[in-house]
Every structure is written in structure tokens, then in C-alpha cells.
Amino acid sequence: MVRKPSDYQSDVWIDWCPGCGDFGIVAALYRALAELDLQPEKTVIVSGIGCSGKTPHFVKVNGVHTLHGRAIPFATGIKLANPELTVIINGGDGDLLGIGAGHFVALGRRNIDITIILHNNTVYGLTKGQASPTLKRGLRPKALPKPNIQDAVNPIGLALASGYTFVARGYSMMTDHLKELLKKAIQHKGSALVDVLQPCVTYDNIHTVEYYKKRVYKLEEIGWNPIVEKIDEREEKLLRAWTKSLEHDDKIPIGVFYEDPHTPSFEDRIRDRLPSYLERPPARQIIDKEGRTIIDNEIFEKIFSTHIVETE
Numbered sequence: 275m276v277r278k279p280s281d282y283q284s285d286v287w288i289d290w291c292p293g294c295g296d297f298g299i300v301a302a303l304y305r306a307l308a309e310l311d312l313q314p315e316k317t318v319i320v321s322g323i324g325c326s327g328k329t330p331h332f333v334k335v336n337g338v339h340t341l342h343g344r345a346i347p348f349a350t351g352i353k354l355a356n357p358e359l360t361v362i363i364n365g366g367d368g369d370l371l372g373i374g375a376g377h378f379v380a381l382g383r384r385n386i387d388i389t390i391i392l393h394n395n396t397v398y399g400l401t402k403g404q405a406s407p408t409l410k411r412g413l414r415p416k417a418l419p420k421p422n423i424q425d426a427v428n429p430i431g432l433a434l435a436s437g438y439t440f441v442a443r444g445y446s447m448m449t450d451h452l453k454e455l456l457k458k459a460i461q462h463k464g465s466a467l468v469d470v471l472q473p474c475v476t477y478d479n480i481h482t483v484e485y486y487k488k489r490v491y492k493l494e495e496i497g498w499n500p501i502v503e504k505i506d507e508r509e510e511k512l513l514r515a516w517t518k519s520l521e522h523d524d525k526i527p528i529g530v531f532y533e534d535p536h537t538p539s540f541e542d543r544i545r546d547r548l549p550s551y552l553e554r555p556p557a558r559q560i561i562d563k564e565g566r567t568i569i570d571n572e573i574f575e576k577i578f579s580t581h582i583v584e585t586e
């Protein structure tokens with residue numbers, strides 16, 4: 275069956291402000307899901323709190339709208355319980371890089387096969403435009419009484435430093451380009467970040483559509499090769515990507531900054547320790563009427579045979 279983008283649209287009315295960059299993100303996501311022909315029953319979108327947190331309501335796949343900053347631990351549990359699922363997180367910069375920053379780092383260290391779509395708009399839109407972790411020091415969007423006195427987090431740099439093996443940036447108003455990035459991120463086996471520049475038309479009068487139009491350019495246009503072809507290139511490619519991520523004033527690059535297909539995913543690391551993990555992950559274990567796991571002796575022996583030490 276070939277699915278269309280409209281097959282992923284739910285019936286829930288989208289209540290984002292007219293003109294919000296979030297519309298571009300969800301449009302690109304519908305198209306990416308359709309072009310990858312992902313089965314809705316095997317796809318999960320997890321979100322935290324914020325304008326972006328509403329995304330699971332608007333996409334007709336499995337969805338969980340969780341607590342502020344906790345989308346990553348929820349998604350981690352879902353993916354590890356059932357590695358067959360495609361798990362995507364839609365979260366804002368305030369949610370994932372403020373209260374959820376510790377989880378953001380932990381996901382990269384584990385290289386779990388999860389895609390993060392970061393709705394990066396430099397403000398807390400849902401709570402009326404306060405400074406978020408990606409707002410640069412000295413800037414004053416209209417809801418701030420004084421200029422911001424904190425330094426900004428660089429999402430690309432933080433992802434690279436944490437161990438994400440696919441790191442990209444898109445722009446919500448260039449949906450064709452963003453759709454291609456989302457497809458690559460979802461297909462990548464490991465932790466993937468797509469940092470999406472997303473104008474908040476209601477509260478951010480600095481990072482507007484006109485602002486980005488003058489600055490954004492595609493990495494592909496300068497012949498950028500993000501892929502770690504051989505393991506011994508990893509450090510050099512990481513350093514280049516990190517240096518490129520610092521370019522964020524007059525010119526703002528979008529595209530894939532870094533892609534490492536060599537580092538094993540967390541699921542593979544667990545399988546190496548427990549060979550039956552992928553065959554019988556927690557979601558496939560049999561439970562009795564009281565909700566207790568029924569021990570399958572064959573699997574049990576497979577799991578523990580590697581840990582049994584023969585003694586005389």
C-alpha cells in the first residue's frame with residue numbers, strides 16, 4: 275500500500291497561530307512519513323510541553339503527549355520495549371534544551387535509534403514569549419522587558435558533543451528540503467537530531483521569515499560532505515561540523531552537518547550482551563492474566579547462558 279501525506283493527517287483542528295513555522299514542520303513530516311510509507315501502527319510520535327507538544331494530536335500515528343522535558347525518557351522506554359517501532363520526538367527548544375537537557379545528552383551517549391525534531395523558535399511560545407535556551411544574549415524579542423542576559427545553547431554543537439550520529443538543521447519554511455532531512459534522519463540507525471529553525475510569528479519579532487530568508491543557505495550548495503566514510507575520519511568530521519555550527523549570524527547553514535553510520539546503536543549494544551533481545555524484547559514477552567511475565571525457558575537459557583560461569 276502506498277500512503278499519501280493526507281493519510282497521516284488527523285481530524286484534530288490545528289490551533290497553532292496562523293503563519294507559525296510549526297505548520298511547515300508538520301507538513302514536511304506528513305510528506306516524509308508518506309514517502310517512507312511508514313505503517314501508522316508501527317510509528318510513534320512523542321512530545322513534551324509547548325506549542326510543539328501538540329504535534330502528536332495532529333498526526334495519525336501512535337502518539338504520546340507527555341510531561342515537560344520528559345519526551346526523551348518516554349521515547350526511550352517505547353523504543354527499547356519494542357525496537358521494531360519508528361520513534362520520533364517533536365519538542366521545542368525550551369522543552370528539550372532547558373528542563374530536558376540532561377535527557378538530550380543521555381540520548382546521544384546511548385545512540386538509541388530515535389529521531390528528534392527540534393522546533394527551535396528561541397522563545398517559550400505557549401507561555402507568552404519568554405527567552406528560551408536558544409535565544410542569544412543581548413537580544414530582546416517583544417515579550418522581554420529587558421535584553422536576554424543568558425548565553426544561548428548551540429543545539430548542533432551539543433548534539434555533536436553528546437554522541438548523536440546524525441545531526442542536521444532545517445528551516446520550517448523550506449518544506450521540500452526539510453522533508454528530505456526528516457527522511458534521512460528517520461532512516462538513520464542511531465540518535466538523530468534535526469534542529470528546525472521555526473519563526474514564532476506571535477512572540478519573536480527578531481527571527482522572522484524575512485530574517486531567515488536573508489541568511490539561510492544550504493550546505494549542499496558548498497559541496498559539504500557530512501558522512502564519516504571511514505572510522506578514522508570521525509574526529510576530523512566532528513570538528514568540522516562543530517566549527518560550521520558556530521556560523522549563525524549573517525549566514526546560517528542548513529542541511530546535514532554530520533553523519534556517522536559506524537557507531538553501533540544502543541539496541542545493537544544490548545543485543546551483543548543479550549543475544550535474544552531483538553527476538554524477544556519486553557513488548558514481545560508473554561504476560562499472564564495478573565500481568566506477570568511468563569518465563570520462556572528457551573529464551574531464559576539463551577539470555578543467561580552467556581552469564582553462567584562453570585565451577586568445578
Ligand code: SF4
Pocket residue numbers: 289290291293294295296325395399400473474475476477
Ligand atoms: Fe507558533 Fe509562536 Fe503561536 Fe506557538 S505562540 S503557535 S510557536 S506562533
